[in-house]
Amino acid sequence: MTALYEVSKLSVDLLASGNGLCAQLIQRHLTINILQDIDISIAAGEILGVVGESGSGKTTLARSMLGLQPVSGGTMCFDGREVASRTDFSNLRRNSAFMFQDPVASLSPRMKVGALVVEPLVIQRRPMANAAEKAKELLERVGLPASIAGRFPHELSGGQARRVCVARALALNPRLVIADEPTAGLDVSVQGEILNLMTGLKKTLGLAFMIITHNLAMVRHVSDRIAILYLGRLMETGPTREVFARPAHPYTRSLIASEPQPDPRKRRVDLAIKGEIPSVLARPPGCAFHTRCTLAQQRCKEESPLPQSLPGGRTVRCHFPEQQPSTT
Amino acid sequence: MSSVASLHSRSVWRTLAADPLGLMGATLVGLFVLMALFAPLLAPYDPLKIDVANKFAGASLKHLAGTDQLGRDLLSRIIYGARTALGISLLATGLAGAIGLLLGLIAGYGPRWLDAILVLCFDSVSSLPMIMFALAVITVLGPSVTTLVLVIVLISIPGYARFIRAQTLSLARSDFIMAERVMDASHLRIILRHLLPNVIGQLLIILSMDIPVVIMLEAGLSYLGFGVRPPTPSWGNILYDGYVSLRQSPFMVVAAGMPLVLATLGFTFLGEALRDAFDPRLQLKVLK
Numbered sequence: 001m002t003a004l005y006e007v008s009k010l011s012v013d014l015l016a017s018g019n020g021l022c023a024q025l026i027q028r029h030l031t032i033n034i035l036q037d038i039d040i041s042i043a044a045g046e047i048l049g050v051v052g053e054s055g056s057g058k059t060t061l062a063r064s065m066l067g068l069q070p071v072s073g074g075t076m077c078f079d080g081r082e083v084a085s086r087t088d089f090s091n092l093r094r095n096s097a098f099m100f101q102d103p104v105a106s107l108s109p110r111m112k113v114g115a116l117v118v119e120p121l122v123i124q125r126r127p128m129a130n131a132a133e134k135a136k137e138l139l140e141r142v143g144l145p146a147s148i149a150g151r152f153p154h155e156l157s158g159g160q161a162r163r164v165c166v167a168r169a170l171a172l173n174p175r176l177v178i179a180d181e182p183t184a185g186l187d188v189s190v191q192g193e194i195l196n197l198m199t200g201l202k203k204t205l206g207l208a209f210m211i212i213t214h215n216l217a218m219v220r221h222v223s224d225r226i227a228i229l230y231l232g233r234l235m236e237t238g239p240t241r242e243v244f245a246r247p248a249h250p251y252t253r254s255l256i257a258s259e260p261q262p263d264p265r266k267r268r269v270d271l272a273i274k275g276e277i278p279s280v281l282a283r284p285p286g287c288a289f290h291t292r293c294t295l296a297q298q299r300c301k302e303e304s305p306l307p308q309s310l311p312g313g314r315t316v317r318c319h320f321p322e323q324q325p326s327t328t
Numbered sequence: 329m330s331s332v333a334s335l336h337s338r339s340v341w342r343t344l345a346a347d348p349l350g351l352m353g354a355t356l357v358g359l360f361v362l363m364a365l366f367a368p369l370l371a372p373y374d375p376l377k378i379d380v381a382n383k384f385a386g387a388s389l390k391h392l393a394g395t396d397q398l399g400r401d402l403l404s405r406i407i408y409g410a411r412t413a414l415g416i417s418l419l420a421t422g423l424a425g426a427i428g429l430l431l432g433l434i435a436g437y438g439p440r441w442l443d444a445i446l447v448l449c450f451d452s453v454s455s456l457p458m459i460m461f462a463l464a465v466i467t468v469l470g471p472s473v474t475t476l477v478l479v480i481v482l483i484s485i486p487g488y489a490r491f492i493r494a495q496t497l498s499l500a501r502s503d504f505i506m507a508e509r510v511m512d513a514s515h516l517r518i519i520l521r522h523l524l525p526n527v528i529g530q531l532l533i534i535l536s537m538d539i540p541v542v543i544m545l546e547a548g549l550s551y552l553g554f555g556v557r558p559p560t561p562s563w564g565n566i567l568y569d570g571y572v573s574l575r576q577s578p579f580m581v582v583a584a585g586m587p588l589v590l591a592t593l594g595f596t597f598l599g600e601a602l603r604d605a606f607d608p609r610l611q612l613k614v615l616k
């Protein structure tokens with residue numbers, strides 16, 4: 001399996017600094033580590049689900065993969081070539097698209113839908129015989145009537161705005177679409193429509209998707225592989241089916257256990273995660289998850305676990321993978 | 329952008345028409361603009377023609393607003409004064425608005441170090457006492473219309489620039505600008521096509537509310553003898569002439585003061601009505 005986009009050992013540090021002239025001159029910064037040692041690969045025509053709680057660095061990961069966020073370490077390769085300079089990112093951006101969490105906010109408020117969907121083509125100076133025709137074609141591809149082209153973003157419903165964003169993402173015929181919470185704020189029926197649209201596009205156009213979400217049920221339904229992120233560390237990656245069948249990391253197990261069950265008696269209350277996600281400003285030493293882990297030992301507090309390969313194509317970062325908690 | 333204007337214009341006009349003060353403001357502003365545009369047609373006499381034999385004449389059919397200390401027709405001078413007042417205030421606010429817009433966009437969207445330098449400049453200029461600064465510049469450069477406009481522009485730029493900077497700063501971090509950057513849009517395109525249309529509306533409202541301030545400033549400086557030079561008619565120097573010859577003809581002060589008060593009121597009402605009409609939160613109140 002050749003990777004379309006491969007990220008290895010990516011880390012991102014944010015600088016917290018003052019904004020005034022003096023602060024700019026003195027350059028005294030406080031570094032906050034957001035992401036570290038992230039290894040992710042997306043194959044062509046594959047859907048990768050990135051799952052994590054709020055503040056786990058999902059959005060930062062997507063932003064750094066598109067060059068919106070400066071990275072402090074690691075390499076990124078798109079289509080076998082390293083992405084580092086501005087021109088590399090320009091090449092990457094011609095072949096990829098990003099869908100924001102809030103679709104209405106990601107559309108320029110004073111432009112009409114028709115102009116918005118063809119904008120990537122205008123920016124890339126692609127020859128376009130008739131912009132209105134092209135807009136109509138793109139809108140029809142995502143199941144929207146051509147009449148919507150004359151509307152402003154604030155006149156769209158949530159589902160329509162989401163479809164407009166998909167249409168715009170498809171304008172350049174990208175090979176990879178990164179979608180941040182593609183179903184946030186939508187009705188369950190509209191969520192289904194959007195997901196079916198995306199899986200349909202994956203099949204017909206061979207598109208690869210990276211879907212960032214905290215919705216486990218959705219990821220289980222649509223993605224081929226998943227990556228579990230916790231506090232800026234990758235906990236577990238692997239094929240969706242494998243990970244859901246045999247979660248190796250205690251965090252993954254707890255996440256899956258936290259999903260609502262049709263039969264409430266089957267819910268594993270004993271696996272529920274205790275407490276809150278720690279602040280990135282006070283990152284626990286050793287394994288990031290040890291403060292809330294039921295299996296935590298002295299070793300977890302001192303030593304950060306290295307990635308381990310497990311059968312079925314899974315990779316886990318845990319000192320005690322696949323170890324079941326002692327049932328009492 | 330024109331399509332946006334056409335989409336909103338109907339509701340804006342309706343809101344404006346529903347507000348009696350706004351309607352009054354629009355009428356007053358309209359009258360003054362007509363007066364300034366058609367001054368040569370409307371003025372019964374040449375505003376500079378001296379007729380000493382007829383000085384300090386009261387209101388009569390021949391001279392509807394009387395004459396001044398040199399026998400010049402006051403009505404004609406006031407009509408031509410509207411030209412001076414509107415010309416200077418529109419030119420000055422227009423220039424200051426344009427420069428402020430540009431600097432504000434640069435400060436808000438450009439690199440942080442440039443922003444820090446520009447903000448320092450804005451703060452330095454706006455920390456100077458306005459009238460003192462104006463008097464100092466005019467003393468150095470000599471009183472003339474050009475100096476007057478220059479001074480007003482210099483004084484007003486920081487306010488507009490800071491307003492635009494604040495708007496731009498919040499917009500530059502918004503998702504839709506990020507989306508443009510992901511699509512590899514050039515900085516020029518982001519500024520012109522995405523930031524500018526979103527900040528210019530509010531700037532126009534602020535500018536229209538600042539026109540009366542500039543009219544007053546022009547009249548004030550002309551009154552002090554630092555603005556428009558006689559014999560060019562300006563409401564400020566007519567007011568000064570009236571003040572000097574208050575014992576001979578108390579009417580002159582009234583004749584020059586009235587248009588000043590009415591124009592200021594008109595622009596203020598219009599500006600406030602425009603602000604209300606463009607602000608969607610306030611629009612809900614009108615609909616109720």
